Amino acid sequence: MPYIYLVVIICSIVMSEDMVKDGYVDIMNIDISSVVVEMMRKKYAHVPQLKYMQMDVRDMNFFQDESFDCVIDKGTLDSLMCGTDAPLSVSQMLEEVNRLLRPGGIYMLITYGDPSVRIPHLNQAGCNWKIVLYIIPRPGFESRVGCSSAKSIMEPVPLTERGLLPAGFVLEDPDSHYIYVCKKMHGSFGGAPQIPNQVGATIAQ
Structure with missing residues (x-):
């Protein structure tokens, strides 16, 4: 059965479009703005693999429990962190993400927040993640002579x-993006979904 992906911010539309080009067949995109x-519905009406819904990530009760194999978040949690009642809003969103993921599913958080300010939220009560961190320099960043940035991108940071x-x-x-690949650990699942390889290429869009 094809994996089902939820992209929780439509502003990163290039990522969803590229996922379709690479063969992904069931991608739900949501945004709070109708x-x-x-x-986006009009722009991609000819692409049946892409679906769009207006929704608040803090309350996604339209979807049943364990509906998705992978949730991709590029900047949504960061946006909530800048709003009023930030801790509550982030907690509500992560509860919903955890609810929607099937056991063994992946929540991919793409953020500017380093582990000291993101891990405490990810480790909130009720969530049981196995977290792997990647750090990606911003596009166009020139590494120091003798450094291998390509290697650091491909290898997780302990x-x-x-x-x-x-x-x-x-x-x-210092302006790198942090990518937290969080696997939902409780329960059983036939295998983790593939992480789209477009993520690194679209990180600054």
């Missing part, structure tokens, strides 16, 4: 038992 949703970066860890690019 204007944006309608615009976290301490407290979910922090190792002591002495230095970011090659």
